[in-house]
Amino acid sequence: MKGRKLLMIPGPIEFEPEVLQAMGMATTSHVAPNFIEVFGHSLELMREVWKSPNCQPFIVAGTGTLAMDMAAANLIEEKDRVLVISSGYFGKRFKDILDRYGAKTTILEAPLGEVVPLEAIEKELKAKQYKALTITHVDTSTGILVDPKPIAKLAQKYNTISILDGVCSVAGEAINQDEWGLDVVLTGSQKAIGVPPGLALLMVSEKAMGV
Template sequence: MLLQRVSIPHLSPLVRSLPRLLPRANLPVASLSLSRNMATNQGFKQDAHKLLVIPGPIEVADDVLFANAHPSMSHVSPDFIPVFGDCIRMTREILFSKDAQPFLISGSGTLGWDQVAANLVEPGEKALVLHTGYFGDSFEECLTTYGAEVRQLKADVGGVVPLAELEKALQADKYKVVTFTHVDTSTAVLSDAKSIAETVKRVSPDTLVVLDGVCSVASEEIRMDDWGLDIVLTATQKGLGVPPGLSVLVASQKAVKTFQSRKTRVTSYYASWKKWLPIMNAYEAGKPGYFATPPVNLIYAYHASLTRITKAQPSLEERFALHRAASKRIKDAVTELGLKQVPTDPKYAANGMTAVYYPDGVGAADVVPRFGKRDVVIAGGLHAAIKDKYFRIGHMGITAVDSERGDIDRLIAALKESILEATGKQ
């Protein structure tokens, strides 16, 4: 029997699975005739897998993964140019900005630090880093690498830097940038972005406010224009719900003008806005541009996810509410088990992830594998001071937003069963 002719727009993972499926059906692979005339992803489902609930990468929706399997295409193709342009425009929408400049560059979230350090801070200029965990140290190291003089204001583990301390530091010295990690992935601490920006603008209005939103964009509310943020940097593999590989940075017009008026050469080649700004402007204007090859397939996936977030239901505002609701359910379950969270106050606790101390006498080897046996993948500790004392759970994107998946129910069940079993109470 011959397999009926099928029309598939591109070689998706579904098609790649046919060689292993056809022998069971006793159908010859040679009888397949693939066409790209009908573009549809109906029926595509990614392979069964363990539930990924680390603080990034996160679970990816089927249509986003399908878009990532687009046929290989030129980065200056007439078909690709408007897709890239739409991504630039929709990236602004995520952050409630009208005129900020997005930079979509192949790389990880770390590349955002390099862009800030190389383009906005000239050697010898001062930077103030608000430290709420591991990634404050990393941002400091990056800034120092590019020649900045860096001071840190360090919060206690699980806490935030008091605004009064920030104000005092700004009154005592002049800083080119103030940086903070909106959600530090090592502690699940959520900083008050609006209040930090208000304080900086009031005390030192020329200072640029830089928000590291790698673990917060699309899961926490960020209003770039209204709050006076100058930089928001992130990556695709967390709240944006796309596979890793794309660095996303959005710069206010004030930040762009600061870059354009610098007195010294940009201290990076690949991260230089002198190279990338014309490229972003060209694609948004519907024209091709080239400096370095963009990750074309990943841009298609990013486009699919941004379309979900900005053009479909639930709305962006509703997504934030759903993240808060999912977070509350998980944190309530943690409390019911008698466990403590790393954030020292609930108002400092992120909505896209939860960091939990192990019960007394129990460690990572007792808990993490038990989640794994239930096909749920969580993360161990990261912060050096408490690395072996806690674990981390991510609940961003479709895991928090799509209740029909049942991810939160499954996660809570695995949490309760794993902890009770590890403590001998089950």
């Protein structure tokens, strides 16, 4: 490893040697008892990381963008109203994904370096009935950290599904999905989770599963 360049980008991150060694293990069948046991254990570990014993975990081959797309594809139908709370590029990109599914999106954007005020969010939720709202927990493009807890409480108040883009935050920032009432919290494997790229990870509430 001597002389190897150090990767210093938001993600993929540098991975622990133990993780890389595990990647070199012999491949097993996806229906083998040992694989089923490991996969089930991984789902339970997700419940611990997300602080969400009551939600349904999903591990899917794909990227964090796929996780965003899955949330949109499974929860949003044509002409559904969705409120996008944006603090940078990835909030805007979530709007693009939702628009592709025919959603009627409204985007609330903060000035560069700021977050959207709670008052502005509640004003919009009062004005129209939204099926869902999206929050970017940490936007890579600006580095802005948003507090999702009060926004999730507003979503509950106005019977709106809350979707948290946690690609940059899950396992790196505090998230208590059940306590805060977040319906979907999604991420990719290659950032704070600390696993090489290739997995879309979602935790979905009973309410969102019903939808």
